[in-house]
Amino acid sequence: MRDFDENEIIHNLKIDAHAVGIPEGAAETFIERTIKDAKKSLKNRSIITESDLHRAILKELKKYHADLAYVYENRDKII
Amino acid sequence: MLIMASFQLTPGVFALFYHYALGQFSKAKASYLSLFFILGAEIITTCLYLSIYYLTCIFFFNNLHPETSILFWTIAGILIALGIISLFFYYRRGAGTQLFIPRKYADALDQSAKSVKTRSDAFMLGALSGTCELAFTLPLYVVTCVEIMRMGAEGFASNFLTVLYILTPVIPLFFIRWKYQSGLNLADIQKSRVHDKGFTRFILAFCYIIVAVLIICFRTIYQ
Numbered sequence: 001m002r003d004f005d006e007n008e009i010i011h012n013l014k015i016d017a018h019a020v021g022i023p024e025g026a027a028e029t030f031i032e033r034t035i036k037d038a039k040k041s042l043k044n045r046s047i048i049t050e051s052d053l054h055r056a057i058l059k060e061l062k063k064y065h066a067d068l069a070y071v072y073e074n075r076d077k078i079i
Numbered sequence: 080m081l082i083m084a085s086f087q088l089t090p091g092v093f094a095l096f097y098h099y100a101l102g103q104f105s106k107a108k109a110s111y112l113s114l115f116f117i118l119g120a121e122i123i124t125t126c127l128y129l130s131i132y133y134l135t136c137i138f139f140f141n142n143l144h145p146e147t148s149i150l151f152w153t154i155a156g157i158l159i160a161l162g163i164i165s166l167f168f169y170y171r172r173g174a175g176t177q178l179f180i181p182r183k184y185a186d187a188l189d190q191s192a193k194s195v196k197t198r199s200d201a202f203m204l205g206a207l208s209g210t211c212e213l214a215f216t217l218p219l220y221v222v223t224c225v226e227i228m229r230m231g232a233e234g235f236a237s238n239f240l241t242v243l244y245i246l247t248p249v250i251p252l253f254f255i256r257w258k259y260q261s262g263l264n265l266a267d268i269q270k271s272r273v274h275d276k277g278f279t280r281f282i283l284a285f286c287y288i289i290v291a292v293l294i295i296c297f298r299t300i301y302q
Contacts, residue, residue, distance in 0.1 A: 006250035015193075017102075018102045018103075019098045019101040019264060019265065020264040020265065020266060021264060039154075042160055042237065054142025062193075066266075067264055067266035067267075068266075070266040070269070070270070071098070071264070071265050071266050071269075072202070074174075074175050076185075076186075076189070077174060077183050078091050078094065078095055078175065078176060078177075078269060079087075079088060079092055079177070079180070
């Protein structure tokens, strides 16, 4: 069991967002909203697995940017 | 050459590396660093090829005739095995393009791609990813070196083929670099890799088996 590092998730999402060509301001806004909404959807659970968190973030990201969501979804399926 | 151009590990690591570089640096710096990745992949291919070539020379100069010996039958067998492995195990099951390498190594390559900051990091990552494919490329190097030795090392054709063979593995990298520079991103590149997954697998298996069959046929006629 371990704590998730929110800052690390945000940092990685920012790198991905910048790489797919999303302007910095827009990226910051919807990454913030994504994390906030993902937290809200998981707040009733006593145990959160890594895939729960991944799924919740992915669901929120899909609302904002399809390419960023695709990159996030496939981040460990490229090599 | 078609086999060398179809391998997916170096292009996969390169696509990841370029993505992370674009995310952390300017487009110009990412593009500049990518050249060092390609240079690393190219240098390691050349070094491996020349090492095998040197070993083949030793075989020839000692009249061991690797082209007719048990070595070549072994290599034909290995190529058939690699053809079967390429068809069924080159990609892992499931969505995406997860490759045959152990997950621990894939994660390490991913982390290395993410932490590239300098030209030497990019160069080393290119060299490392070229080395990780050795299980699939080593028998091909041996076959190519022996065939080029048989053609005569001084001839224009053999030298031209050597240069072409050494340059082939980096052509997909230049293609990916061009895709990034023309405005595509990792999502677009990965979608096309997923789309071509079955074709790549088939081409790898087909070419390996064709090379093995040709070796067996020529050896049988030669002997």
